[in-house]
Amino acid sequence: MVWKISDETAFDTLGDEVRLTINGVTIRAPQNQSLLVTARQNGFEIPTLCYHRDLPSEGQCRMCVVEIGEYPRTQIVNSCTFPTQAGLVVQTHSEKVVQSRRIVLELLLARTPKAKAIQDLAAAHGVYESRFKTDDPEELCILCGLCVRTCREVVGVSAISMKGRTPDKQVATPFMEQSSACIGCGSCAFICPTNVIPYTEKDGVRTIWGRDFELQPCNVCGNYIAPKYQLEHWAKLTGDPVETFFVCRDCR
């Protein structure tokens, strides 16, 4: 059985409904669906940072952890990939779970003290300051991988990826040089929860990941649609003549 871990594609391999317990409440949910989706569908809120329903989950941020099993044999697992199974006993806010989330947020707050998304989520968990060390107070990247996964799965070009290990891990283009695969779409910047991916637009040119992309204006209204290179990429994918994409959505 090949496990599918994003919501949309999970439907193919969802099994029959099974019974499980969340926070003491017995519910029914399709087998193999992630515990995160099962919990949310049944009104149990679980915080997340690196989760997106259109992207495969990889368990990076550890915010969605839950405690499964019964004392004394319990386990802390990330609910975004753990499959719904019959008979599971799940706690979404046990002491151990809440403590884990708080420490993770405290660590992230130290890493990216100016990131609003982290400040807000931390505050929601009662964490207002951090006892941990800040290396670079201007750092905004929490290494959640949403940008990387978006570029790989949604955009399909894998122009950026994770580079390095703990001491110097970062999101980067291959060899930190301009990526020829990048189409300048800006999806990475769009999905980023902490707005760390910079891009500028000036005089009809978008600059992102060190590369300039000429923006294509709409043939009808003259507003910029997207980088010409991106539209050419779409044209190649669909096989349509590129001019098809030179009319913006509003003018179609």
Place this chain on the structure above:
Amino acid sequence: MPRFESTDHLREYRRQLVAKRDPNQTQVMVCAGPGCLPMGSEEVAAAFREEFEKNGLGAKVLLKECGCHGLCAGAVRVLIRPQEITYQHVTPEDVPEIVEKTLKEGQVVDRLVYEDLHSHEKAVHKGEIPFFKGQMPIVLRKLDVIDPTSMDDYLAMGGYRGLRQALLEMKPDEIIDAVDKSGLRGRGGGGFPTGRKWRICQDELEEPKFIICNADEGDPGAFMDRAVMEGDPHAVLEGMIIGAFAIGASKGYIYVRHEYPLAVRRLQLAIDQAREAGFLGKNILRSGFNFDIQISRGAGAFVCGEETALIHSMEGNIGEPSPRPPYPAQAGLFGKPTVINNVETWANVPEIINMGADWYAGIGTENSKGTKVFSLVGAVNQTGLVEVPMGTTLRQIVYDLGGGIRQDREFKAVQTGGPSGGCIPAQFLDLPVDYDSLQSVGSIMGSGGMIVMDTTSCMVDVARYFINFLYEESCGKCTPCREGLKNLLFILDEIIHGRGTEEQLALMEELCDTMAAASICGLGKSAVNPIRSTIKYFREEYLAHIRDKKCHALVCRPLLKYTIDPETCTGCLACVRECPVGAISGKKKLPQELDQELCVKCGLCYEACQFDAVHIE
């Protein structure tokens, strides 16, 4: 090498091999294992060849460069059969004398013989040396017997007997039953019951299925797998072929860490030989079973020893672990059912089939069967690889086999299981070593590393060493491990520099709880072991660093103070000449003065002084 098509064919070939060999023929086994090779095995072997030619012994005496003999402290080791005379610290210059006195005259070269450090008793024969006496070699048994590049040697020792039996006389279920009953548990560190893992994979319907040999051996100081791959590569292959047949896998991979090029060469040669003999490829031994093995190389990441990270690395993706489930046995390489086991685990399989599950289960303790290879290193007199039954005590390993602490110092702790293991203090020396007992005292079996420490080790420094290693090797994917290790390292450095606080000690423990619970993989989860075990058993050392700003083991440089004793200083100026910053001054023949402001605590003055006038505190 013929292609074996039947039981009779293999048996006849083996019979002829053994018949051709004279058990009384003199054999010179020069150890070319990981410890001896850099000390000159090849030069010693070359010297023997030269002497043989000079003396016309080439036809009568057999010379082999074989695998690790185990007692690496005596590199380069030479074992002479059939008498089993064992020489240590052999250099090319010693060889003519060995040839003359031992090979020709049957005399022993006294100065090359093992000598007990306390009793000064000499032990000429391998079986008399305590290091060897206390072992039960199963996985290491062939290492000082066979030429690892010779398939005939492997066959002559009964190699591929297990494969023949498994493929031609057993059903896959029976093989899994045998491995299950034997009690074999994963030797890479996880300790997961091997039979159970195989069964889970066998039950999966998805095809194709794969098996992987995890040869990433990343623990600093561990070289057990290396010795087996370099010294007895066919044992690994045989185990894998048997396992593949049992599970229904059609392809196997050996993921070897990048830093083991010799192991890669030996394994590749063994694979080529096995293919030629028909043990790999199509229709193995006419059983209808097809299977082949390919080597995959790592690229220098400790984290790629973690099974899911290893699989991603093999797939061409970044070496980061994935959360489980699904487990590799359900969906692993390319999403297919995959059994991944460690080198030592695979190497045990042929003997389990040969000798039977009951035999294997008769060795060891209730929950940890069989033997384990340990790499005994650090502050012991006899360092090297040992293979002992599970349940052997730490005391037996450190003192009986290891010959006790070097320079007669006092035992302080033993770190087991590599950087993810804990430090075990003297109070547990009589602990019978097995998976559960080690866990009960806050450590782990790991892959078998055993680093012995004496009182010259500072446990805060030891914790820092391992945390730094894990920090550099952590993949960085998940927050608790990445940010957690960074902060643990920072706090340890603060403590070592005399800026630590007791709040930070408590913070480390709190951080450890989350790291152990919430990290994706074993690296983050067990990174807490060095911290928790040292704080638990050596708390007073941490407190001395924090409260008194002192390192009593005299290791943490920032906390050391160098002074010159005016009573003993002769003013010879030896230290003045060594001091890189000019911190010592004074007139000749008069006691010198050390300026604390300038001192960088390099310790060169301490080393230079012939009168013990430089003191460290």
